[in-house]
Amino acid sequence: MKEGPDIAQIGALIGDPARANMLTALMGGKALTATELAAVGGITVQTASTHLAKLEAGQLLAQRKQGRHRYFTLADDGVGKLLESIMGFAAGRGHLRHRPGPKEPALRKARICYDHLAGDYGVRMLDSLIAKGAIDAVGDGLAVTRQGESALKCIGIDVGDLKSSRRPLCRSCLDWSERRAHLAGSVGKALLSNFLEKGWARRTAGSRSVIFSPDGERQFLALFPLHQADRSSPAQSVET
Amino acid sequence: MKEGPDIAQIGALIGDPARANMLTALMGGKALTATELAAVGGITVQTASTHLAKLEAGQLLAQRKQGRHRYFTLADDGVGKLLESIMGFAAGRGHLRHRPGPKEPALRKARICYDHLAGDYGVRMLDSLIAKGAIDAVGDGLAVTRQGESALKCIGIDVGDLKSSRRPLCRSCLDWSERRAHLAGSVGKALLSNFLEKGWARRTAGSRSVIFSPDGERQFLALFPLHQADRSSPAQSVET
DNA sequence: TTCATACTTCGATCGTAACCGAAGCATTGT
DNA sequence: ACAATGCTTCGGTTACGATCGAAGTATGAA
Secondary structure, three states, X not given: OOOOEOHHHHHHHHHOHHHHHHHHHHOOOOOEEHHHHHHHHOOOHHHHHHHHHHHHHXXXXXXXXXXXEEEEEEOOHHHHHHHHHHHHHHHHOOOEOXXXXXXXXXXXXXXXXXXXXXXXXXXXXXXXXXXXXOEEEEOOEEEEOHHHHHHHHHHOOOHHHHHOOOOOOOEEEEEOOOOEEXXXXXXXXXXXXXXXXXXXXXXXXXXXXXXXOHHHXXXXXXXXXXXXXXXXXXXXXXXX | OOXXXXXXXXXXXXXXXXXXXXXXHHOOOOOEXXXXXXXXXXXXXXXXXXHHHXXXXXXXXXXXXXXXXXXXXXOOHHHHHHHHHHHHHHHHOOOEOOOOOOOHHHHHHOEEEOOEEEOHHHHHHHHHHHHOOOEEEEOOEEEXXXXXXXXXXXXOOXXXXXXXXXXXOOEEEEEOOOOEEEEEHHHHHHHHHHHHHHOOEEEOOOOOEEEEOHHHHHHHHHHOOOOOOOOOOHXXXXXX
């Protein structure tokens, strides 16, 4: 009598809050360790371990051993697509976990997305990089152009060094506050690290928000201008 | 800290087997009563009632009172799309609830899919209708051609009458035993009713399988031949 | 080797929600 | 008015699984 694909099974896998948090975290495309995932799920590593085992058994996750770490990623593109469609559905009917609250402006403006910059500033940065031809948007993916490489070198980022890692240089990461893409990947990480090193910005203790210094903010905005001057700067409207 | 759409909630809603069964049952597009849904879910009406209330609260289902019945349907097209994408995902990795069992041949051959014909014969019928130009496959959807209308009239189905209903004439319904499409919609329903009235086939009591009489089967196969003679009839291979 | 880190497995607890029997409404039919 | 049907609500049981502490395995560093 029972027939058809077992949607209950994968529903149940996604249905647990801890697992859902881990999966959403992995939507960024970055491989994360069990410990990191435990943190985003708000559970201990033991619990996370069993969750991860289940997700792997359900073929939602893939695991890659590397030294004493185990990196987990979404099993394949299909999983990402699936999660995206569920997120879209959930967002469409206001099933939001986190309605825009009072403390949010800072987070909307600039925050950490695992290791790169997200929020309004993150979106602005990627837009600007694409507009000035430093990054090429090819299909779904992103790639650093030759011109972009030299531009990054001026800032103090050697793209050649980053290439040695297995991690992709650029990835597009969907920003749920802005509903637009920002830059992930090793270049995204390097850029954020660069800002932090230069003292343009600093992370805050308990939160994921990134606070720019007055001077740093000025330099950042100058470095990543809004090339498309077709509308009054949305970045600045948030800035106030 | 938590951010983004709440995929856990809808995952949990779909994650319960009883609820998943009810939802898949409703994918046929037909509105079903609480009692019917309890049956497909394999639970009592009381339990079904609480499940249905939850699904409604989660905006997955809509309810329509009519006399002393309450008809449940998927809340909107988005829900159908969502479920389809999950089913596709699950099927793609072999997460099937029901591996081909011993009693299945009859079901694979011909069965009720809510109100229309599914299984090998259902697939064959649609293929044949398309091949002979009675139905046009336009994009994702299906449409009856002018020629198809007259052909159906010969069998005793007035497409004009069906048009008065709000229900779409033709819908493609994915067949999970065949992994191919068969014909749903009011035309699909009318065809099955037609076969039953003529005594070509009959429904069985407890099951969803449809049993053809020897004569009815002959006529059905003659009416819906396999136009593409590129392989030996798959219908007959199951028939044995 | 020994220690430290990263992760898994085991064992046990605890909460939640799925479930059903029984009773309570609501609608229809007689 | 009364009975019958369809469904919901209530109450109480039960089972599953999420969780964590503690112990066990693997990898790397000193």
